[in-house]
Amino acid sequence: MLRVENLHASYGGIKALRGISLEVGDHEFVAVLGPNGAGKSTLLKCISGLHHPSDGTISFDGNRLSGVPHKVVESGIALVPEGRQILPGLTVLENLRVGAFTRKDRLGVKQDLNMVFELFPILGQRQTQLGGLLSGGEQQMLAVARGLMSRPKLMLLDEPSLGLAPIIVNQVFDILQKINHSGTAILIVEQNVYKALSMAERAYILSTGTIEKSGACSDLRHDDQLVHAYLGK
Template identity: 55%
Template sequence: MLIVKDLHVYYGGIHAIKGISIEVADGAIVTLIGANGAGKSSTLRSIAGLIKQKSGSITFNDVDISKLSPEKIVESGIVLVPEGRKIFPNLTVMENLMLGAYLRKDDEGIKRDLEQVFELFPRLKERSWQKGGTLSGGEQQMLALGRALMSDPKLIMMDEPSLGLAPILVKEVFDIIKKINAQGKTILLVEQNAFAALNLTHYAYVLEVGEIVLEGSGEELIRNPQVREAYLGV
C-alpha cells in the first residue's frame, strides 16, 4: 500500500530524515518508535505533504504522491491525526467532524461514516453541539480520530495519540485503534508508549537520529535486548 524509499528531509540546515525506507501493507498496523528528535513525526509530516522531502520517493497504491499537495494526498486516501490533536476549539464537535469530510461529495457516505464515528465514540454523539475546546483531553483525542475517519481514509497516520492522557484513557485509545484497524483501516502509528505500541503492531521500525536502526514484528522487537533496555525500561 505505502512504500517510502530512501527518504531525506531537511529542516533548514538540519538533516532530519537520513534515507529511511519503510513499507506499510494493506490492513496492517505499522509503528515507528524512537526517542524525541528521532524523526518519527517528520516522517509522517513528509508523507502527508506538510513538509517536502529533499529526495526519495513516496508511493501509495502504486502512485507517486511525493509531489502532491496535502489536500491531494488526503483525496488519495491518506489522513494524519496530528500530535496534540489540533482540533478547532471554537467549533462544535459536529463542525469539527464535518470538516474532516470537506473534500467529499458523497452525502450518503458522509452520513454513514458519521453514524459509524458516533458508534465508535458515543461520547462525541452526546456532546455533538458542545465546543471542542470544552472537551477533556481524552475526548479531544477521540474527536481528532473521528475527524480523520470522516475523510473515509484508506491509511490513517497517528502521531502520539496517547500523549498526555491518563493511563486508563491510554488503554481506551489503544482499544479504539484496534477497532479502527479491525474495520479495515490501515494504520501508521508514531507512539511514545513503546510497550503498548509493540503489543498492538504487526510490524515496527526503530528510528534513531533520522535513521532506521532496527525493524521487525512487534513480538520480535519486544524480545530484543536493545529495544527492551532503551525503550521498555526492562
C-alpha cells in the same frame, strides 16, 4: 500500499531524516518508535504533504504522492496530528464535517457520522459543543473520529497517547485496533513503546533520522537490546 523509499528531509541545515525506507501493507498496523528528535513526526509530515522531503519518494497504491495536503487526503490518507489540533471554535459536529471535507457523497458522510457516534458515544452526546471545551481524552477521540470521516485507506497517527491518562490511552488503542480490524491500515508514531509494541504487527525503530531496526513486534518485544534501551528493564 504505502511505500517510502530513501527519504531525506531537513529543516534549514539540520537533517531530520537520512534515507528512510519503509512500507505499510494493506490492512497492516505498523508502528514507528524512537526517542524525541528521531524524526518520527517529520516522517508523517512528509507523507501528509506538510513538509517537503529533500530527496526520496513516497508512493501510495503505486502512485507518487503529490505533496499537497488536501490531495493526500483525497488519495486516501488521513493524518491525526500531534497534539490533536481540534479546531476549538468549531462544534464537535463541525470538526467531524471538516474531516469529511474532500468527500462529495452526502449520504456516505451521514452514515459515517452515525458510525463514528457509535464508536465514540461521548462525541454523539457532545455534537453541538465547541471542540475547545472537550477534555484531552475527548479531544483525542474527536481527532481520531475526524480522521475516519475522510474514509481513509491509511490512517497516520502522531503520538496519540501524548498527555493522556493511562486508562484513556488504553481506550484509544482499543479503538485503533477496532478501526484496523475493519480494514483501515494504520501507521502510528509513538513514544509509548510498550503499548505500541503490544498493538502493532510490525515496527520500525527510528534513531537520529535512520532506521535502526525493524521487524515483527512479537520479535522486537523480546529483543534484549531494545527492551533495555526503551523499556528500562
